[in-house]
Amino acid sequence: QVQLVESGGGLVQAGGSLRLSCATSGLTFSYYAMAWFRQSPGKEREFVAAIGASASNTVYAASVKGRFTISRDNGKNTVYLQMNSLKPEDTAVYCCALHQAPVPTPVQYDYPYWGQGTQVTVSS
Secondary structure, rough: OEEEEEEEEEEEHHHHHHHEEEEEEOOOOOHOEEEEEOOOOOOOOEEEEEEEOOOEEEEOHHHOEEEEEEHHHHHHEEEEEEEEEOHHHOOOOEEEEEEOOOOOOOOOHHHEEEEEOOEEEEOO
16 A cells, blocks of 8 residues: 655744655655645645656756755655745645656646645745
């Protein structure tokens, strides 16, 4: 059974930082691309960042490029999202997702496995 469990969310002031983690189990993590998406109340789910199986291939949404960094530790079956210079508009539930292919994409329908999400709230 594939499981994805996020952690690391919380409340932070604008300009601050948070590091999200997503631990996976039930599959060979190193074979697959991973991504982070987010959703705010009343808004559609949006792509944040993705990383390929090799970790050398990353994709970012324009809104977070230069502020967020996605990384992975294949020995720990975990993907991370380092979020710096946070803004109130980054407030959302952040979910990690697993793509059953090695190449990352920004398309949510390419990801069949999802975590429950972790809340990130950025105060102004």
